[in-house]
Amino acid sequence: MARVRLALIGCGGIARGAHLRGLSLLRGAGLDLADIVACCDVDRASAEAAAARTAELGLGAPRVFTSWETMLADRVADAVDICLPHGLHHVAGIAALEAGHHVFVEKPYTVTIKTGRALAEAADRAGRVLATGVCHRRMPGQRAVQWAVREGGLIGQPRLFFANYTQWRAPNPNPAPPLRWRMDRAMGGGAGVIDSGFHFLDTLRYFFGECEHVSAELGTPAGSAPGAILEAREETAVISFRFASGVIGTWGWSFAVPGHETRNIVLYGDEGSIEDTGYSDRYVIFHLFMHQGEVRRRDGVYLSMADLQARYRAALGPELLARVFPGGVTDHFAIELWDFLDAVQSGRPPEVDGWDGLRTLAIVEAIYESSLTGHTVRIADILSGATGSAWQGEIDRHWENAVAGVR
Numbered sequence: 001m002a003r004v005r006l007a008l009i010g011c012g013g014i015a016r017g018a019h020l021r022g023l024s025l026l027r028g029a030g031l032d033l034a035d036i037v038a039c040c041d042v043d044r045a046s047a048e049a050a051a052a053r054t055a056e057l058g059l060g061a062p063r064v065f066t067s068w069e070t071m072l073a074d075r076v077a078d079a080v081d082i083c084l085p086h087g088l089h090h091v092a093g094i095a096a097l098e099a100g101h102h103v104f105v106e107k108p109y110t111v112t113i114k115t116g117r118a119l120a121e122a123a124d125r126a127g128r129v130l131a132t133g134v135c136h137r138r139m140p141g142q143r144a145v146q147w148a149v150r151e152g153g154l155i156g157q158p159r160l161f162f163a164n165y166t167q168w169r170a171p172n173p174n175p176a177p178p179l180r181w182r183m184d185r186a187m188g189g190g191a192g193v194i195d196s197g198f199h200f201l202d203t204l205r206y207f208f209g210e211c212e213h214v215s216a217e218l219g220t221p222a223g224s225a226p227g228a229i230l231e232a233r234e235e236t237a238v239i240s241f242r243f244a245s246g247v248i249g250t251w252g253w254s255f256a257v258p259g260h261e262t263r264n265i266v267l268y269g270d271e272g273s274i275e276d277t278g279y280s281d282r283y284v285i286f287h288l289f290m291h292q293g294e295v296r297r298r299d300g301v302y303l304s305m306a307d308l309q310a311r312y313r314a315a316l317g318p319e320l321l322a323r324v325f326p327g328g329v330t331d332h333f334a335i336e337l338w339d340f341l342d343a344v345q346s347g348r349p350p351e352v353d354g355w356d357g358l359r360t361l362a363i364v365e366a367i368y369e370s371s372l373t374g375h376t377v378r379i380a381d382i383l384s385g386a387t388g389s390a391w392q393g394e395i396d397r398h399w400e401n402a403v404a405g406v407r
Helices: 013-028 044-056 068-074 086-098 113-126 140-150 177-183 196-208 305-324 332-346 354-373 379-384 389-399
Strands: 004-009 034-040 063-065 079-082 102-106 130-133 158-166 211-219 236-243 248-254 263-269 272-276 293-297 302-304
Touching (some): 004 068, 013 034, 013 044, 034 068, 063 068, 068 086, 079 332, 086 113, 086 389, 102 332, 113 130, 113 354, 113 389, 140 263, 196 211, 196 236, 196 354, 211 354, 211 379, 293 305, 302 305
Parallel strands (some): 004 034, 034 063, 079 102, 158 248
Antiparallel strands (some): 158 263, 236 248, 263 272
């Protein structure tokens, strides 16, 4: 089929780096699905840098825009790749869908359930593909672990998980200007729980199915105001989960406690365990099984991550393997972009659409709600709107007039 005309909306580091690299890897593997026809950023220098990098990689000769409204009106593209601050995902996404474009949106999907529902409904009305960017489930390690837990039976019936990490990190109250939007709750939606934590929570759903409820305590730096739109980032989290499958677990991390550092990330079943042993990576608490891991069974069987991946690949066989790692590509950003572009070309749903992204976002919002109210929060109640206003209400009021349909 004809290559997709793709536009980048938001040309910061993630777009210029990981996304362009991923598209270049796909083209190098013979998966020539897209030409980048536009680079859009309010900072012209960023848009021009992205356009120059695009040309350097042979991915297109894009036009430069500083307004997505102008770019969408010019109808230069078939699809858009949105890498904007979180609070703008639904704003630009709905505008693009209503203009007839397919939409890929970087994690964490959106900043509230109302904005996320509005975005998913806009895709349904438009009959266009809407994909949520959760690249880590596409990594060889996570693919193999998910197979081991849900299909391979390598640890028996899943029962329990612990994911705990502590490390002292000096606070940075004055981040560089390009990152200051993350300090604004209306724009960032929160901090670690919604940002990198969106990957972790998607991974939990990928491994264990749907979450039933959470109970959470979050800590913010002294002097922060949890009820204000402008607030400091949470730096400590202690969260418990229960899944419909019966799995229970905890996710605990802090970057505010000096002294002894804790590392413990293990999934347990009734026949054994799988540990993420990549503890030297400071992001291991958010991004599981990026590096090494170990399977240990009570019958004495031991598997390294390489052993586990070999079993997984053998179980898939050549046809399914080519679908999971198209063209032999294993870069996670490349694979999620391939999934989106292939969905656009073929008319199939993407692996993670807007409604699926909304279900992960519901766990995020339940965690924040539980921390503020002191109550255990059911995910179904967040999705239905029966609860969640303690955390989301002020953010929704901020955005309710920005886009028609966000009510």
